[in-house]
Amino acid sequence: MTDGFATRAIHAGQTPDPVTGSIVPPIHQTSTFLQDGVGNLREGYEYGRSGNPTRTALEVQVAALELGAHASAFASGLAAEDALLRAVLAPGDRVVLGDDAYGGTHRLLARIHVPAGIVLDTVDLTDEAAVTEAFSTPVQLLWLETPTNPLMKIVDIEALAARAHAAGATVVVDNTFASPALQQPLTLGADVVVHSATKYLGGHSDVIGGVVVTSDDRIAEQVAFLQFAAGAVLAPMEAFLLTRGIKTLAVRMRQHSANATAIAEQLLAHPSIERVFYPGLPDHPGHEVAARQMRGFGGMVSVAVRGGRAEALRLAEGTRLFSLAESLGGVESLIGHPDSMTHASVRGTPLAVPENVVRFSVGIEELDDLQADIAEALDRI
Structure with missing residues (x-):
């Protein structure tokens, strides 16, 4: 039996400290980890960019809330989006983006990824004729928000995900506005969820962060590699603050x-x-x-x-x-x-x-x- 949402928000990834019994797991404010021999790592941790227990706790927590299998936490929402785009797209791929999306997402695509060879089309995803036309040309990635920012359009995730999958496209939902407390896109057919964790997940305007959540093992592996290789990782203190905020989500x-x-x-x-x-x-x-x-x-x-x-x-x-x-x-x-x-x-x-x-x-x-x-x-x- 799966625990309820509020229970998962408080307990997922939050195992009390085994040494002291501290109910709140400690902040692992460290850049590196002692090895018991060359390559003999304790719990798999070796360097703060490749992994940190506080960040892992947050990733487990957010994955549990979205009912996903994997999560990767980044230094900002846009860093999370950028890693995901690099993980799933190749030059020549076409992205369909809702026409009322966060301005930073559009800027990231239009000014960084389009010059690198990505094709971008913005579409009113609430307009049936516009959607039909959008899918008349091959699509590799459908990126949607619901509710949208700032005009609060609502997109039917399940219906659009089915349509996108029939066309062979990956479906990404920016779930920042709703948060997993109100909406879980993976259960409606989305392949990936992204969050500006700065917003409702943190909830106290004191931290910047981003998260990618998916149950697709291949996408998760690629995103995690970019998290490590490009290094836009979430710091331990920010991970702790997000974890604390999420408990009252x-x-x-x-x-x-x-x-x-x-x-x-x-x-x-x-x-x-x-x-x-x-x-x-x-x-x-x-x-x-x-x-x-x-x-x-x-x-x-x-x-x-x-x-x-x-x-x-x-x-x-x-x-x-x-x-x-x-x-x-x-x-x-x-x-x-x-x-x-x-x-x-x-x-x-x-x-x-x-x-x-x-x-x-x-x-x-x-x-x-x-x-x-x-x-x-x-x-x-």
Whole structure:
């Protein structure tokens, strides 16, 4: 019998220290390991780049949460993505990327991997005609987010994975927005899951990291080799902080989702808001799919502000508890203007975000306080 999610989050990979009995495994803050003879390694550890017990504990923990067989942890989400792309692609391979993806992912593909010979097409993966056209040409890799960043589109993972596999493509899902507490793409047919662990996995805005999870032995071996050979590994202290954050992931995501749902409804009723992007709202075009493949709708809400860029900036700069900052997924609430901040790198591309869009990362503060903060900011637009 498999333990429940919250139980795995607390116990997977977290064996108490056998020497002292410490319930929390120690941080192995070391660059190298004593050998009992040439090539006679203790538990397989020899050098911090090739392996570290604290990093291993995190990798076991995240793999368990995603119901995957293997995980590799990296120094950032983009380092994790880059290693995966290098592991599975060859020059001439074609990547289909959702047209509302994280700007950094698009930049990585367009400015680093395309010059190295990869072919990139961005596609609205919620548009049946666009998907049909995309698969009319050979595809080696399908990369999708759901919910997307920042327009909160919902993609049917199971249906698209089946379609991609029929075309011989590998399917990657960036699960950063949902986290494994709300969605487990490997169980829906995805081959690989990637995370910016900086966000909901860490949950406290105090660490940068990334993880690749898969049950495909070949992909796992290639990613692990690149982790070792290229060296963008997660440091022991960061691995410890992520492990500690993950232990409260289940309860945090419940509160993020509850607060975000209430705030989405508040924003929907305000005359200064033209549109609310949140899959928990019944009129969201992806609501039914999200309800089927997710266990909650998450803590991210975006809005289109009536007027335009100036009004959107006034909202983004007008809150008190929602701090104006990049990133997301921490216990504290954040607000941002994607076109100027997180997605500035995709201006002028198919992934450009409308200038009147504002993104909220809804934290776990008291809901009344958050709603009052938003109401005051809206009154000043």
